[in-house]
Amino acid sequence: MPADLDAVSELLERFLVESRVRDVERMMREGSAQRLARIRAVLQQMPQQAYLVGTGPYTVGIHPLSVDEIVIGRSPSPLEERTDRVIDISVNDCITLTPREVSRVHAKILRRKEEGAFAYVLVDQKSRLGTYVNGKALTPPDSLGDPGEEAQLGQRLESGDVISLGPSLVNTFVFLRPEERPAPD
Known part of the structure; x- marks a missing residue:
């Protein structure tokens, strides 16, 4: 496997994991009450x-x-x-x-x-x-x-x-x- 393929593979794998971790961190900072309020507002208008x-x-x-x-x-x-x-x-x-x-x-x-x-x-x-x-x-x-x-x-x-x-x-x-x-x- 060429060295640049190794580097690209590692880059992809790192961002696949890090982006998901950042998303969960963002959800946790926001808090359940805020998420629930937004979900309820959308459901009521559907x-x-x-x-x-x-x-x-x-x-x-x-x-x-x-x-x-x-x-x-x-x-x-x-x-x-x-x-x-x-x-x-x-x-x-x-x-x-x-x-x-x-x-x-x-x-x-x-x-x-x-x-x-x-x-x-x-x-x-x-x-x-x-x-x-x-x-x-x-x-x-x-x-x-x-x-x-x-x-x-x-x-x-x-x-x-x-x-x-x-x-x-x-x-x-x-x-x-x-x-x-x-x-x-």
Whole structure:
């Protein structure tokens, strides 16, 4: 390995770690009360629809669930071939330039109309390390691409469910339906 490659590798590794430590330090300085106040303010103003709210360091974001199928996954790493599959919610867990827990097509959320309201079902897409809801691993369907089978075998989501892509609880989302949230204190 050339010396400059060693130096670049060490630089990348150092900043990968240091930037995360600085982020946690900043959060700790700010304090829980300030973070909670900002979160509450946003939640109170969100339109009445379902959302996937990223809570992990590689999933952060508020994603409205406004279509009938939403694919969750990641872009290919530098050593993987590109694919034509569109990822609607992209997770970037390749902090060492290679994937850790998230598969390229990891899971999907299906939106179905039931009794005049939408129901949301999470389906693992035969991911390498699994998809979890509230700590329970989902069983992927035998055949992917059959929305009927996928909806039957998937996990129906309820407001407040915690979704983890992989078992570590690092790549997490919370499913929210503002119309189901409790009134503020």
